[in-house]
Amino acid sequence: MKVKEFRGGYDSNFSYLVWAEEGVIIDASIKPERIFKFADENNIKIKAVFVMHSHEDHLIGLKEYKEKGIEIIAHDSSPIESNIRVLDEEIEVGGMKFKVIHTPGHLFDSICVLVDNKLFTSDTIFIGAIGRCDLPGADANDFYNSLYNKILKLGNVDIYPGHDYGKKRIATLDE
Numbered sequence: 001m002k003v004k005e006f007r008g009g010y011d012s013n014f015s016y017l018v019w020a021e022e023g024v025i026i027d028a029s030i031k032p033e034r035i036f037k038f039a040d041e042n043n044i045k046i047k048a049v050f051v052m053h054s055h056e057d058h059l060i061g062l063k064e065y066k067e068k069g070i071e072i073i074a075h076d077s078s079p080i081e082s083n084i085r086v087l088d089e090e091i092e093v094g095g096m097k098f099k100v101i102h103t104p105g106h107l108f109d110s111i112c113v114l115v116d117n118k119l120f121t122s123d124t125i126f127i128g129a130i131g132r133c134d135l136p137g138a139d140a141n142d143f144y145n146s147l148y149n150k151i152l153k154l155g156n157v158d159i160y161p162g163h164d165y166g167k168k169r170i171a172t173l174d175e
Contacts, residue, residue: 001096001116003160004038005169006030010057012164016120017044021095025049025065026113026120027162032061036068046070047094052122052162053110054078075102078109086111101150105143106131112151119157119173127159127166127175 004017013029023044025035028051039046049065051074052058059080062072073093074082084091086100099114106123110131113120123131124146133143156174 003118005160006034006038007164008034009060013057013060014160014162014164014169016160017046018096018115018118019044019094022047022093024094024096024098025070026160027052027058027122028060028062028065029058029162030060032064036064048073048084050074050098050111050113050120051078051080051082052113052120053107054080055107055123058122058162075100075109075111101146103146103150105133105139105146107135107137108139108142109137110146114154114157117157118160119151119154120160120162121151122162125151125159126161126163127168127171129165 001020006015008030015030016026017023017035023039023046028049048071072082073084074080076085076087088102090099096115101112103110103112103124110124112124133140156172159171
């Protein structure tokens with residue numbers, strides 16, 4: 001599996017394209033034109049996009065994805081229209097297995113996605129920090145449960161956050 005990071009968006013956001021047989025976008029937080037260009041130049045067919053939570057800065061380009069026939073994947077509690085609704089489960093997309101972990105706290109419909117020891121965390125965990133839990137739809141108790149009873153039990157995975165807020169872009173959970 002390969003990973004390409006795209007930085008931009010409203011607030012130093014990250015989107016990621018992961019691919020093996022086909023591509024999957026994780027976190028729809030930048031305009032999709034750059035991702036489409038990279039995929040075209042590298043002969044990567046994009047199969048799906050994960051909506052990591054329903055804050056506006058993580059919903060960029062959904063119309064364009066839908067127009068291209070790219071499946072939208074979102075948590076079952078998400079208000080976003082999607083083709084695939086997920087819970088805490090493992091799904092196969094594009095020849096890769098993704099472990100979807102429902103991580104409410106930053107927002108009720110937040111998810112993290114684990115694939116090949118890489119944990120894509122969106123606004124749940126940043127490098128050196130965690131997401132906010134003082135916004136509408138957030139809950140500090142849920143956040144605690146998500147962090148301590150789900151994320152920390154994964155072991156030393158690589159963290160790929162939803163924003164470039166840290167001293168580096170990727171770190172291990174142990175770091």
